[in-house]
Amino acid sequence: MKKLEIYGVNKVYKLENKQTFQALYDINVDFEEGELVSIIGESGSGKSTLMNLIGGLDSDFTGSIIADGENLKKLSEKELDKYRKNKVGFVFQSFNLISHLSILDNVTLALTLSNVSEKEKVAKATKILERVGLADQLKKKPNQLSGGQKQRVAIARALINDPEIIIADEPTGALDSTTAVQILEILKEIADSGKLVIMVTHSEKVASVSSRVVEISDGRIVGDRKNPKYKKNHAKNAFEEKEEKPQEAQESKPKKNYKDKQNLSIWQAIRLSMHNMLASKTKNILMSIGVAIGIGSLILMMCFSSGITDFISNTMNSYSNPRIVTISKRSNSIMGGFTEFLTLKEDEENYIVEEINKRLEEDNIDFRVSKGTETEKGNLSYGFNMFTAMLADPVVKYTDDPTDMNFDKGNILSSQIFLIYTTPPYYSQSTVADGKLSTTPELKENGTPLRDADEMPVGGGGFMFSRAIYDMFGEENPVGKKVKISFTIRGQELPEFRAVDEISGIVDTSVFSGILAVYIDYDYLKALFTEQGWQNMFAPTSLYIETPSESITNKINSYLAQIPVKYDGDGKELSPTPEGEEPKYSYRGSIEDQLGSMFTNMTSVIGTSLVVISCISLLVSAMMILVVLYMSVSERTKEIGVLKSIGARRKDIKRIFTSESFLVGLLSGFMGIIFNLILTLVVWLLLTNMIGLAPISYRWWYFAVAMAVAIVIAMLSGLYPASKAAKLDPVESLRRE
Ligand code: ADP
Ligand code: MG
16 A cells, blocks of 8 residues: 655755755655665765655645645645644654653653643553563653663654654664664564654665665665565564554544644643753753842832832821811912911801801711811811911020029020921820830821820910920930920011920921921910910911711812812902912812822832833843743754654644743742842841831732733743744754754
């Protein structure tokens, strides 16, 4: 029966500069099953070229090749892949085993490409390795075997899918004569079992054991003779399976049907690339360390970014109660919002309350703001704040002697008082224990503001200062010291303002901690003003409303921006703002809220820049992965050629390389997380020791993001190398030394 027919085949290689080289001229020959054919000829005569055509590795020829009933010229790329996988087996001179895979994995590669189960693979491989005399070497790696053993493995690999045609290109060329004889015996046995074995050789001695010798010279067949001495050996042929598969059954059975449908599974691709990665551990670990540094820093930057945000919002939350609405009026000039405290006189106060209540009613919220008793929710309370930039010569003096009310002999501290602030309902007094400042005054549970007489100086006088007061007292505890504060208001002929009292507490929570701010109880301050005869200029600059819930706080806060301002800075009624013009004033939340949002914006800018910087380092990582994977493709050209010769599709090759980049990403992500934990610990220790503050907070999903980023970067960088690998020409890859 004809196994292989070749009619009028010409092969022309395209060279550079449109030149060509004809390697085969009008080849006409056919072969039958059971033949052991030697193709002989000098080096360069075209033997390998012919083998590549027969093996379906090269389909760029004219003429026709019909192998086992298939016209190779008419097969699509996919069908050619299947042809290589199932119909032909290749044996090479240099064995071409994949060094990082075990003998078992090398032999079963074609089955792996068909997604055959592990059990079946082992069973088949054992059987075939038994036939070539290597049954006990499954777990070894190729470099643990001798040359002859390697070639046996290569033969086993070629036989695993039970192909009809075996092509062996100088199978004994790299072996000593004794070993060569053993290999030839195996090939003969295979031929005797009914396969067609075509082997290329330039040794006459090797040729003499075959059943037929075809001689090629300069691309032409110049001789074709049968060997009359050749004897088929039917006795105890290990490759024959007659007793298992009767002839009829073998033909009627739908043959090897699994092979056509199944392809390399993703898991198998990952397993294959894992073996490869393990084979070049150092390279992969070094590369992953590089990427890990980028990933680790990215997480650190994200932690910094959220750490700073958390720090600020914690600070904000520690002194602003989520259930208090703070209302103030600001002019809309750029700095006006921060330097001015405009008074809200009674008419305006009533107007604001009305406007808020109107909107609460519209929104069906069962809550109203009222002016009434002090303890009920919804009541207004007042605050008076003033930046002393408008004041001349604000001076704080203090004395150790409480009876000395003159202060002339006392220390004079001429540091500027930056801010006078009435104690809002959510401030409390810090306590001083063991000479150390206590931590932040905390809000009471569920947000009830601290407004107990023992917690803040209500009505009874006394000042609280921001923490900056410590610098003035040389880190000595200032609480209890008598202090005199005096200002002269610039440009206005007002009598000297004097207040003498004790420091009753320290406010260490606000953003003003670092500047000297004085906190005075509203009623007390009002009394001081009245004492001076200034009651007319004293009106609240902020209104506080306590609400039953944070959501109502937010609601009212959102109303504030909608309420048109009807009074100017002096409390006189404004003419309505013309259409399309920016109103001159607006109602806003407290200055802390505004500073808070300013800081939050600032941090998000800082945070974003940090993340952008680490993204650049990730770009470097990506380039590194690309280079390494690209080099890996060059290194593994031969392996890719082998994979193609046993029927790997482009998709399979791509899948193997893509899995490799996935694994690189996974490893890098994992190492990046570990690197980050170490890095963060070091940075945290440094910062806490140096500045006593390490604004680093983790979010659980940062690790997930880092992992995803690592994998995505690695896979993106791997795209190009993978597609390059998939596109490699198998003939050229195999030719590569
Ligand atoms: P053999 O296997 O008999 O030693 P080959 O089939 O490898 O010879 O090569 C036959 C001829 O074709 C040689 O002259 C070789 O230089 C040429 N040849 C082989 N491959 C290519 C190729 N890819 N491009 C151009 N010429 C080639
Ligand atoms: Mg050759």
